[in-house]
Amino acid sequence: MSGEIPAEKKFKILVEINRATHFAWREAALRCCPGLDAQKLVSEMWEITGVRTADAYLKHLDPSKNIAGQVAASIVWSSQCMGEDAHLEEGEKPGQYFVKHTACPWHRWHQDLDLVPEDRPGCDRWFEATIRTFNEKLGTGLRFETPGRRATRRRSAPSPTRPDPSCSQWRHPGDDAVLPRLSGEAEKRDPALVGLPGDSEP
DSSP states (O other): OOSOOOHHHHHHHHHHHHHHHHHHHHHHHHHHSTTSOHHHHHHHHHHHHHHHHHHHHHTTOOTTSOHHHHHHHHHHHHHHHTTOEEEEEEOSSTTEEEEEEEEOHHHHHHHHTTOGGGHHHHHHHHHHHHHHHHHHHHOOOOEEEOOOBTOOSSOSSOOTTSOOOOSOOOEETTTTEEOOEEEOOGGGSOOOOOOOOOSSOO
C-alpha cells in the first residue's frame, strides 16, 4: 500500500475507531468487574461526557445571544462531527429549538452488538448532563425533553412540568421514539435562531 490516505477517508475511519474503542472499553470494564451493572456503567460515562461537553461549549458561548439556540446548534455540530445526520430546526414558540437526527451510526453499532437498550438512554444522559451543567454555571433555565415511545407527532396541550410541547416532534431512527428539544427562557434572551458553529470547534 502506498500513497497518502485522503483526509476525509482517514476521518471516517477514525470516528469508527472511536466507536469501536467505546465498546471495547465497555467490555473490558465488565470483564474486570463481573458484578458491575452495564447500564449504570454506560450511563455514568455519558454523564461525565455531558459535563465535559458543556465545559467545552461554554468557551465559545455568546451570552448576548439566545443560549438555548447556541446549545442546540453546538449539539448538532458535535453530532455531525461524529458522523450523524443531524440538523437544527426552530420551534413554533420563541426560544424553542429541535435537534433532529435522521441517521446515527451509534444506533447501528448498538444494533449490531445487540445493545439497543443502551443507545437512546445514553444519548439522553449526555443531553441531560450538558444542559444541567449549563444551568448550574450560568444560572439559566434551559430545559430538555425527549418525549416517550410511540408519542404522537404533536401534542394537544402543554404540561406544567415540561416545556410547552406545541412544536412538531420527530422519531428516532429504528427506535420509534421522538428526539429531544431544547427550550430557553425567551423573555430573557433574544429569540433569534443561532446558526451552526463554523469551522472552529464549539
